Amino acid sequence: MEHNAQQSQKDKIMKHKVQQSKDTTSRRSFLRKGLVVAGAGVIGAGAGVTGTELLTNGLPAFAAAGSSSLKQGDVAILRFLAAIEILETDLWQQYNELGGIQDSEVPGGSGSAPYIKALQVLDGDMSQYIHDNTEDEISHFTFINAYLASKGADPVNLEKFRTLPSSQATGAQQIGRLTNLMQLTVDTSWWTRLRSRTKNPDFGDTFVQAIPGLSAGQFPAIPRHDGDLAPTDHIQAIASTAGFHFGFIEQGGSSLYPSLAQGVSNLEVLRILLSIGPVETAHFQTWHDKAGNAPALTDPINGLVFPNLNASPFGGEDFQTNLIMPEPTIFLSRKFPVVSIIRPTEPGGSGGAVATVKAWKADGLFIGQPPEFFTILHDLAVKADVAQRG
């Protein structure tokens, strides 16, 4: 028996080695092809990414392909994550210019006192948290792009799509943006999804909205101009919209990383996803807590209603504002006991790459972007979702 077991183990190792050799060949072939594609590059190496030029200039893309070079699927996952982190950085930058702290870590803008005052109704430290979330996203895309370049793969660059308008409110920079925060349709079903004890989106379940009005119109999450700074309940509604939007964005990251991690082959790439993903969840947990402090009100300008989530017809465990930790629910199979988990996490499911792009598009983040932008983002997402561990 022991001998057979050893032989079987040897067979497995041999099989693994043969597979590795095949992988290396296809990887090199892919990287050579990648070099050609990069020449046509809509998303090419370089601009705006500290250090990547140093890592890539003058070297054929496959020159760095040694024992540490990456499989096609791992490159696809990292490239999609780089794109998402660039887009997150762009939206967080806009929030920071008006509502955060502008300093050497997150430069740009000069703040809007009425907006900051309204954000502080959610928490006195909102400006600091917005700043820190922004800095984290900058570091995420910069790191992932530098890592890709170090492995001879193309970093992601979306600079050509930086054409959307800035807020005209005092405090915002006047520069081109990648994302829109002035006409948002915020899906707030994450609120009830994480409170459900019996449902899980990976089982096909759907969830009701916490703020139905926010999911059924288009609303600004930053002041569009100084005319948005009053009356008080209007700028409060804008700040509260931001509060729920923060949760929407970061819960997306919380599901995206574990969904994609299951397709990763290389252990170091897996370590990257397992180390960045929980930071998205740390952000989300903070925003989940703050959104619950949004006061009940009706925006006197556009009629947007923020209900009292602790009173009828809301209230109870599905809406109670201090229930900010995930309730145990079904996972993998109904035969198992319920468990407290991030959900969804099914590979290629409603928390995967394609679903994330779809959700962000429905959110209105990309209003004004040309068809080419969606083609590129969708292509990156499909490639990330189909990556398979092996």
Ligand SMILES: [Fe+2]
């Ligand atoms: Fe991030």
